[in-house]
Amino acid sequence: MLKASPGIVSREEVHxxxxxxxxxxxxxxxxxLGQVPLVPILMGSAGLEDAKHLADALAxxxxxxxxxxxxxxxxxxxxxxxxxxxxxxxxxxxxxxxxPHAVHQLFDRGQLEACGRGPIVASLLLAAKLGHLxxxxxxxxxxxxTAGQPASVVGYAAIGMFNRPQTAADTLSPAAGQALVQxxxxxxxxxxxxKDIPPIDLSTYSELKQAQGVFVTLxxxxxxxxxxxxxxxxEPLNQTVPLVAIEAALKDSRFAPVTAEELDEIHVEVSVLxxxxxxxxxxxxxxxxxxxxxxxxxHRGVFLPQVWDETGWTRVEFLRQLASxxxxxxxxxxxxxxxxxxxxxxxxxxxxxxxPTAH
Numbered sequence: 001m002l003k004a005s006p007g008i009v010s011r012e013e014v015h016x017x018x019x020x021x022x023x024x025x026x027x028x029x030x031x032x033l034g035q036v037p038l039v040p041i042l043m044g045s046a047g048l049e050d051a052k053h054l055a056d057a058l059a060x061x062x063x064x065x066x067x068x069x070x071x072x073x074x075x076x077x078x079x080x081x082x083x084x085x086x087x088x089x090x091x092x093x094x095x096x097x098x099x100p101h102a103v104h105q106l107f108d109r110g111q112l113e114a115c116g117r118g119p120i121v122a123s124l125l126l127a128a129k130l131g132h133l134x135x136x137x138x139x140x141x142x143x144x145x146t147a148g149q150p151a152s153v154v155g156y157a158a159i160g161m162f163n164r165p166q167t168a169a170d171t172l173s174p175a176a177g178q179a180l181v182q183x184x185x186x187x188x189x190x191x192x193x194x195k196d197i198p199p200i201d202l203s204t205y206s207e208l209k210q211a212q213g214v215f216v217t218l219x220x221x222x223x224x225x226x227x228x229x230x231x232x233x234x235e236p237l238n239q240t241v242p243l244v245a246i247e248a249a250l251k252d253s254r255f256a257p258v259t260a261e262e263l264d265e266i267h268v269e270v271s272v273l274x275x276x277x278x279x280x281x282x283x284x285x286x287x288x289x290x291x292x293x294x295x296x297x298x299h300r301g302v303f304l305p306q307v308w309d310e311t312g313w314t315r316v317e318f319l320r321q322l323a324s325x326x327x328x329x330x331x332x333x334x335x336x337x338x339x340x341x342x343x344x345x346x347x348x349x350x351x352x353x354x355x356p357t358a359h
Contacts, residue, residue, distance in 0.1 A: 001039075005057040007050060014042055021116075025072050033068075046118040048104050055125035062130060071123040073116025075155030081144040087113050088140065088155035094314075095159055096135045099288040100124035101312035127161040133289050134162040171212075172272055176205040177347030180237065180270045184216050184245035185349065188268070191246055193260040202238035209236045213273030213342070215304060216241065216248040218258065220265050226252040231276060231293055231302055231342075241270060269348040271304055276340035285341055287315055294319075294327050296337035301326025305344055 001008050015022070022040045029038060043054065058069060076087040091112045094103050100121050107117045114120060127133065138160050144153040172180075183200040190197060202208050214237055215229025226248040233240055245268070249258040258266065276293050279285060285292060291305045303322050307313075313321060319339075320331040329337070 001057050001061060004060060005053060007053045008041070008057060014044070021072060025070070029070065043116070043118045043122065046107070046121075048101075048121065051100075051104070051118055051122040051125055054122045055129060058122075058126050059129040069123070069126060071116070071119040073114050073119050075142075075157060076113045077115065077154050078152045081142065081150040081153055084142050084144070084153045084155050088142070088157065091155075092137060092140065092157050092159070095120060095124070096137060097283070097287060098314050099308045099312070100128060101309055102287070102314045102317075105312045106314065123161065128288055132161040132163055133286055136160045136162065171274075172207055172345055172347075173205075174347075176207050177270065177272070177345065179205055180208070180214075180241045180272070181268055181347050181349055183238075183241055184268050184270055187242040187245045188249055188258070188263060188266070192249065192258065193263055199242075202241075205238070208238040211235060212237055213275070214240050214244060215271045215273070215344075216245045217269040217271065217304075217306075218248050219267045219269070220262060222267075224255075225262075225266060226250075226255055226258060227304075228252055229271070229273075231273065237272065267349055269346060271306075271344040271346050273344050274342045276342045278338065278340050282315065282319060282334070282339060285315065285339070287318070289343060290341040291344060292319070292322055293340040293342070294322050294329075294334060294337045295340070296323075296327065296329055296333050299327040299329050301328070306346070 002010060019042065022042060026038070026040075041054070043050070045051075058067075061067060062069075075091055076084045079087060091114055094106055094112055098106070103112070103124060104117075104121050106112045107114075107121075127135075136159065138158040140155075140157045142148070142153040142155040144150040148154070179200060179202055183202055186197060186200050189195045190199065211234050213229065213231045213233060215227060217224070218226040228247040228251060229244045230240060235243075251257075273291065288308045289305060291303060291307075293302045294300065301322055303318065303326060308318065311318070311321075319334040323329040323334045323337065324331045327333075327337075
């Protein structure tokens, strides 16, 4: 990890200071796990970029062996018992239900309280990378439940992050997916730039003859430039993708039509959707994994799964914006609306060398 991650360094002095969280954690791990090798990491930052670097390093490590990752932090500090329970409930629910970016923003707004916000966000980023999207509260207590004074307590919780069963989203082979991306690109070049190039032959991929929802997303320098698709369709993918590629370029009402001069700076992304499934309660939506369709009073709108990370919205913000932005409804109408979820499999072009990284 030290060799692969410049941001992770070895400094003995941090363990000789007043910081003792690792020493507190160690006996518990030894009792539960026995004498297993342990790699202690002390995180001294609450920054999102540092959390991403740590998550990347740990994800890389996970591919080299069988690891259990334990992230430790206290929750609220020195409030009355009842106030601590209320504050900690808000923080725990955010960890259980929100995306890493949303949790980071909630900390920035002062709506969550925990001394180890950096490890919390890093744990959520790592869990997302590893596909551990199921989160479960195992236990909650504060020092007022043990030996502390109820007038001034410190909160604690144990939360597990587990594998979630694979969805049917990963149904296309990488080769077929890349063929769809190439077909979208060539369609744009032929139609907008009038280039005399042959269309991509998609007939050789039998899996592309199935009818499946699909969106084409266009970005310029990391910024959205157009996005249109079909949530559900009777047309096969090999026919739908060229059509929606043109629509994304010319018919997205939020943007002026894409011009031929822009094509060299356009990045093409194709999202193939699973069939939408109705949910009985918004709590069934998995933030960061699920795209959502809203239907209410003759209106309909959709957000793709990538909107979660692109915006950093909380679950409620996501649903309010879905209702107002995409369905033309009052923001709170999501509470009465019918909601459907789907997942997507994303295929995209290699990033353009001159384009800044999108966040």
